[in-house]
Amino acid sequence: MNNHERLLGILEEGASDYVSGEEISRRLSVSRTAIWKQINKLRELGYTIEASSRRGYRLVSHPDRLEVSKLARALNTESFGQRIVILDSTVSTQQDAMRLAEEGAPEGTVVLAEEQTAGRGRLGRKWFSPRGKGVWMSIVLRPTQPLGFTPQLTLLTGVAVCRAIRRLTGVEAGIKWPNDLLIHGRKVSGILLESATEDQRVRYCIAGIGIDVNLNTDDYPEELTQLGTSLKIEAEREIDRTELIAAVLEEMEQLCRLYAEQGFQPIAMLWEALSVTINRSVRAHTGQGIAVEGTAVGLDPSGALVVETDQGERIQVISGDIQL
Numbered sequence: 001m002n003n004h005e006r007l008l009g010i011l012e013e014g015a016s017d018y019v020s021g022e023e024i025s026r027r028l029s030v031s032r033t034a035i036w037k038q039i040n041k042l043r044e045l046g047y048t049i050e051a052s053s054r055r056g057y058r059l060v061s062h063p064d065r066l067e068v069s070k071l072a073r074a075l076n077t078e079s080f081g082q083r084i085v086i087l088d089s090t091v092s093t094q095q096d097a098m099r100l101a102e103e104g105a106p107e108g109t110v111v112l113a114e115e116q117t118a119g120r121g122r123l124g125r126k127w128f129s130p131r132g133k134g135v136w137m138s139i140v141l142r143p144t145q146p147l148g149f150t151p152q153l154t155l156l157t158g159v160a161v162c163r164a165i166r167r168l169t170g171v172e173a174g175i176k177w178p179n180d181l182l183i184h185g186r187k188v189s190g191i192l193l194e195s196a197t198e199d200q201r202v203r204y205c206i207a208g209i210g211i212d213v214n215l216n217t218d219d220y221p222e223e224l225t226q227l228g229t230s231l232k233i234e235a236e237r238e239i240d241r242t243e244l245i246a247a248v249l250e251e252m253e254q255l256c257r258l259y260a261e262q263g264f265q266p267i268a269m270l271w272e273a274l275s276v277t278i279n280r281s282v283r284a285h286t287g288q289g290i291a292v293e294g295t296a297v298g299l300d301p302s303g304a305l306v307v308e309t310d311q312g313e314r315i316q317v318i319s320g321d322i323q324l
Contacts, residue, residue, distance in 0.1 A: 003028060004038040004045075011049065011059035018055035046132070064132055064214070066112055066241060074246040080108035080139070080253040081246070087113040089131070094194060094208045097138035101196070101204040107256075109140040110249065119210060127190060127210050128228075130219060135211040135245055139252065142204050144260070147197055150205060151318070152264050152303040154179050154193040155271050157207045160255050161189055162274045164247035165211070171234045174276035177296065177305045177322050181211075182276055185324075186229035188212050209248065213239050268299045277322060282307060286320040296322075 010024055024035050039049055039057060046063025068084050075081045083105065090096055090113045097111040113136045116129035129136045143153060158175045165173045165181070165188075173181045173188060181189035192208035215230040231239045259267055272278050277296045284292040284307055294309040304316040 003030065003034070004041040007035070007038045008042060008047070008059075011057060014059070016058065016060075018050075018052060018058045020056035022056075024057070064238075064241065066114065066245075071242050071245060074242050075249060076246070077108070077249055077253045079106070080249040080256075081110050082106075083109040085109075085111045087111070089113065089115050089117060091118045092116055092208075093119075093136055093138040094192065094206055097140055097206045097208075098194070098196070101140045101206065105140050107140055107142040108249075108253070110245075111138045112136065112245065128221065128224060129210065130215065133215045133219060133230075134213045135209065135241055135248070137209045137211075137245065137248075139207045139209070139249075140204060141207055141256070143202055145202070147195075147200055147202055148302065149264070150193065150195050150202060151178070152259075152267065153205055153207065154191055155299070155303050156255050156259055156267050157191050157193065157209065157252065159267060159270045159274060160251035161191065161209055161211065161248055163270075164244060164251045165189070165231065168244055168247050169231050169235045169239055171231060173274075175271060175274050176324065177275065177277040177317075178303075178319075183229055183234045187227060188229050188231060188234070207252075211244065213241050213244060264301065264303065268301075268303070272298060277305065277324065280324050283323040284317045284320055285323075286317055292317060 006028060007024065010019055010027060021032050021035060025032060042049060048060040050058045050060055066086050068086055071084055093111045093113050093116065100109055115131035116136050119127035119129035119136060141153060155178065158179060162173050162175050162181055165171060171183055173183050176182050179191040180187050189211040193205055195205045196203045212228060212230040214232045217233065220228055255267060278298060280296055282296045286292065292307050292315050294307040296305055297308045298306050300306050300316055304318045307315050307317055309315065
């Protein structure tokens with residue numbers, strides 16, 4: 001630990017009582033000036049610390065920061081989240097999780113960040129990831145299914161996140177095919193699944209999950225104010241990010257076990273029950289640049305969206321964007 005982390009530990013030991021500068025100086029073997037610099041560092045990180053010339057320093061409040069130990073205590077899983085990496089800032093948790101996967105990290109390894117400077121979604125789009133306001137997370141998956149079935153994991157992840165949000169917050173989020181979660185038509189979460197393959201087999205997948213948790217309306221850039229929402233806005237209260245992450249990982253572990261044992265059909269049924277796409281008129285822009293209009297009637301066994309046109313033709317949309 002560096003000095004400001006050691007100082008934080010001393011203040012936490014004191015609970016709500018003051019700790020004298022003399023005691024801190026003795027325990028850290030540093031000068032009073034050095035202590036003051038570390039106090040300011042903790043304040044920059046969001047800690048509220050009172051200073052008294054006679055009594056010393058007192059920790060008043062913590063910032064909402066993710067901590068490995070706190071998350072580990074909240075988890076009720078066997079493998080998912082058993083290895084956790086929390087970064088203060090990163091370009092993208094996807095890149096960090098890929099590096100760990102290449103090094104042999106087991107399934108369920110999780111990378112989290114307080115902020116992403118270049119978070120990304122599908123089709124190369126940027127993902128707004130402000131500090132301390134959301135869940136920016138990537139999970140290492142090691143599926144045994146053939147390469148062609150990996151799109152099913154995007155739908156599985158959507159079900160896991162949606163179920164976790166509903167269970168923890170009571171907010172009725174719904175899934176828009178293939179990878180967005182909406183509340184009242186506004187996006188609250190997005191999922192990006194990326195795979196590494198070799199000789200037509202999947203070496204690993206990285207499930208990237210972004211959830212707007214405690215953003216306020218004025219946190220969003222102007223271009224997103226009418227498109228995005230947060231769990232805080234919808235639930236009208238602060239949401240504990242640690243509890244939400246634990247809930248997502250628990251759902252992921254349960255659904256991955258169900259998928260391995262019974263295949264995609266039960267996942268598809270859960271997805272359709274949570275979907276805001278099924279039985280709606282849609283316009284699908286496929287990856288081949290083709291527009292398909294009709295009614296979304298369900299998923300096919302691969303996870304493709306089935307759209308029935310006005311002429312009664314059923315078309316499988318494997319990838320692309322959907323407008324409701």
